[in-house]
Amino acid sequence: MNVITLDTISLVRLPMAYDTALSHARGHLEAEGFTILGELDFRALLRDRTGEDVGPYATLEVWNPELAARAIRADPKVGVFLPAGVAVYADGNSGSYIAALRPSAAIALTGNPILEAIGAEVEARLYRAVENLAVEGNDRGGSPGSLRNLTGDL
Numbered sequence: 254m255n256v257i258t259l260d261t262i263s264l265v266r267l268p269m270a271y272d273t274a275l276s277h278a279r280g281h282l283e284a285e286g287f288t289i290l291g292e293l294d295f296r297a298l299l300r301d302r303t304g305e306d307v308g309p310y311a312t313l314e315v316w317n318p319e320l321a322a323r324a325i326r327a328d329p330k331v332g333v334f335l336p337a338g339v340a341v342y343a344d345g346n347s348g349s350y351i352a353a354l355r356p357s358a359a360i361a362l363t364g365n366p367i368l369e370a371i372g373a374e375v376e377a378r379l380y381r382a383v384e385n386l387a388v389e390g391n392d393r394g395g396s397p398g399s400l401r402n403l404t405g406d407l
Contacts, residue, residue: 263353263354263380264352265350265351265383265384266348266349267387268347268348269348270347271341272309277389278313281389282315282339284382287378287379289313289315291313292313295312296309296311308345310340310341310343312338312340313338313341314338315336315339316336323371328365331368337354339352340353355376355379356373356379
């Protein structure tokens with residue numbers, strides 16, 4: 254698996270259908286201690302409000318309650334960064350993408366070393382979940398999942 258570290262976004266392309274990727278993303282996030290607080294179906298929301306079909310696209314709102322409690326005790330303003338969002342969307346070629354903002358990039362804005370340490374732990378867990386999805390995609394007979402970090406538009 255090719256890992257490139259840049260600044261703000263972690264992204265992996267999975268050689269699996271959107272519904273499968275979304276289901277497996279839930280499982281891998283939960284295995285890393287995340288609770289899924291909500292799921293937004295952007296395809297349905299945008300179709301209802303604009304008539305536009307953006308294809309299969311959802312975001313999962315995830316958090317780890319223990320880490321969130323530690324962060325809020327350290328600085329109550331950190332709530333603007335909670336929960337973390339993980340996007341899952343189809344690529345149009347029988348595959349899918351999983352994308353997430355790197356928590357360390359957002360938390361660095363606070364300048365609080367306690368929050369930065371918590372953000373690094375959250376990021377490590379998110380990264381493992383996404384990396385395990387990429388490995389699983391490879392094990393399912395597809396081309397290797399490609400995990401990379403991006404600074405530009407997805």
